[in-house]
Amino acid sequence: MCLGIPGQVVEMHPTHEHLARVDVSGVGRMINIGLLEDENVVPGDWVLIHVGFAMSKIDEEEARLALASLQMMGEAFTDEVEALMTSPTTMTTGPTTRGDGERWEF
Amino acid sequence: MKFVDEYRDPVAARSVVARIVDLAGDDHFKFMEVCGGHTHTIYRHGIEHVLPEGVELVHGPGCPVCVIPMGRVDDAIAIAETPGVIFTSFGDMMRVPGSKGNLLGAKARGADVRFVYSPLDALRIAVDNPDRNVVFFAVGFETTAPSTAITLLHAREQRVTNFHVFSNHVTIVPPIKAILESPDLRLDGFLGPGHVSTVVGNRPYRFVPEKYGKPLVTAGFEPLDILQAIVMLLLQIRQGRCEVENQYTRVVRDEGNPRALQILAEVFELRPHFEWRGLGFISQSALRLRPEFADFDAELRYAVPGVRVADPKACQCGEVLKGVIKPWECKVFGTACTPETPIGTCMVSSEGACAAYYNFGRVHREVAVTLGRSR
Numbered sequence: 001m002c003l004g005i006p007g008q009v010v011e012m013h014p015t016h017e018h019l020a021r022v023d024v025s026g027v028g029r030m031i032n033i034g035l036l037e038d039e040n041v042v043p044g045d046w047v048l049i050h051v052g053f054a055m056s057k058i059d060e061e062e063a064r065l066a067l068a069s070l071q072m073m074g075e076a077f078t079d080e081v082e083a084l085m086t087s088p089t090t091m092t093t094g095p096t097t098r099g100d101g102e103r104w105e106f
Numbered sequence: 107m108k109f110v111d112e113y114r115d116p117v118a119a120r121s122v123v124a125r126i127v128d129l130a131g132d133d134h135f136k137f138m139e140v141c142g143g144h145t146h147t148i149y150r151h152g153i154e155h156v157l158p159e160g161v162e163l164v165h166g167p168g169c170p171v172c173v174i175p176m177g178r179v180d181d182a183i184a185i186a187e188t189p190g191v192i193f194t195s196f197g198d199m200m201r202v203p204g205s206k207g208n209l210l211g212a213k214a215r216g217a218d219v220r221f222v223y224s225p226l227d228a229l230r231i232a233v234d235n236p237d238r239n240v241v242f243f244a245v246g247f248e249t250t251a252p253s254t255a256i257t258l259l260h261a262r263e264q265r266v267t268n269f270h271v272f273s274n275h276v277t278i279v280p281p282i283k284a285i286l287e288s289p290d291l292r293l294d295g296f297l298g299p300g301h302v303s304t305v306v307g308n309r310p311y312r313f314v315p316e317k318y319g320k321p322l323v324t325a326g327f328e329p330l331d332i333l334q335a336i337v338m339l340l341l342q343i344r345q346g347r348c349e350v351e352n353q354y355t356r357v358v359r360d361e362g363n364p365r366a367l368q369i370l371a372e373v374f375e376l377r378p379h380f381e382w383r384g385l386g387f388i389s390q391s392a393l394r395l396r397p398e399f400a401d402f403d404a405e406l407r408y409a410v411p412g413v414r415v416a417d418p419k420a421c422q423c424g425e426v427l428k429g430v431i432k433p434w435e436c437k438v439f440g441t442a443c444t445p446e447t448p449i450g451t452c453m454v455s456s457e458g459a460c461a462a463y464y465n466f467g468r469v470h471r472e473v474a475v476t477l478g479r480s481r
Contacts, residue, residue, distance in 0.1 A: 004301055032226065032253075034256050035256070035363060035365055035366045036363075037365050038364070038365050048304075048357070050253065050301070051196070051223065051224045051225065051253045052224030052227070052253065053224070053252070055301065055304060055363075056304040058356070058357055059356070061356075062356045065328060066327075069147070069327055069328065072150060073146070073150070075456075079197065083197065083221075083223035084223055086223070087222070087223035087224055087226075087227050088227055089223070089224050089227050089230055090223070
């Protein structure tokens with residue numbers, strides 16, 4: 001839970017300014033970038049992802065470093081990446097529909 | 107991967123270690139790394155074995171899983187066992203023992219306990235299950251708390267009424283202060299935490315040099331980052347300086363993340379006091395939901411026991427968390443207490459000092475050789 005996983009922003013969500021599609025180890029995932037609202041995140045930027053949120057903007061070198069460090073952690077890292085990859089929130093492509101039919105959006 | 111190699115380069119490490127040996131001379135220094143991520147790097151790379159004997163690293167309370175007291179785990183289990191509740195938690199918290207077992211045990215007994223990656227997953231479960239009440243077990247320092255805060259803002263915006271947060275978020279500065287005031291520990295400086303500082307910045311640490319006369323250097327997570335931060339601490343001491351410095355400028359800015367701090371302040375307020383495992387009650391050291399978010403506060407909604415439970419007698423997590431003893435000096439380390447069947451929290455999380463030492467301590471001598479020096 002304490003790990004920050006690096007990812008590269010691929011595209012911004014067309015209608016939700018606080019969402020972005022991010023490439024994490026070759027897989028596209030939807031990440032909340034609301035905490036970086038003032039930092040002008042654009043496609044190509046690298047971010048550190050923590051529990052589904054982009055926590056900070058980093059440069060490419062730092063992303064490589066962070067990834068190399070994480071890979072050395074073994075199970076703790078693979079568990080965290082698996083959790084990220086299978087999280088319903090990051091797998092969403094956008095708005096979802098609420099159980100009672102009302103439109104509900106992240 | 108040139109850059110990575112640079113940070114793992116044995117030749118570079120050797121020259122930094124030589125600098126440390128030179129600066130330390132015959133004196134003895136005790137530095138505390140506050141952050142669990144640093145503890146992990148230190149053991150993973152055998153850093154303690156490349157340092158001269160006069161430079162000792164003490165592992166602090168910076169693992170949010172490790173500092174949750176048993177009473178709060180009991181409270182979590184009580185909520186989880188309330189009929190109709192779906193209890194959601196980060197995976198790390200599932201095996202943390204309370205006085206009568208852990209959340210996995212509650213799940214085995216029939217409670218609906220689910221592991222989530224993000225607080226947003228918990229909110230989604232609430233939306234998908236309008237007939238059930240969903241509680242999120244929120245833990246973490248200022249690194250994680252903004253994510254819970256944003257999730258609560260979403261929940262309010264979307265008028266989700268079946269989502270509640272059991273907040274155990276803690277703040278980084280008060281435990282540092284508590285350690286500085288602890289009579290059984292003499293420290294010469296701190297390695298400041300990495301990720302949490304991306305949120306809070308470096309300014310909140312100024313009291314460390316100003317009030318307590320100890321230097322603090324915010325450090326990155328690579329072995330060379332740690333070694334360089336130790337050089338910076340020793341240089342301050344040798345040059346008669348005492349200040350907050352930033353070794354991790356690649357990521358941490360002095361002002362932190364103002365947006366995240368603003369969202370935190372909007373949703374959370376400081377509790378008058380909160381119990382920390384091993385450190386006892388520390389005033390204004392944890393976050394609870396502001397009255398405006400009372401409808402989302404699990405503590406107001408559920409009857410939690412709220413009873414303080416003393417740690418098991420055999421467990422010395424408290425001394426480990428304060429850096430008074432090393433993990434392997436604990437009586438139950440590696441025997442009664444292992445990562446598979448932890449007694450104390452330090453053995454549960456991979457960033458806990460005991461688990462880190464248990465996993466890597468036995469191999470770190472060989473790793474240390476690749477870093478250039480072994481003693």
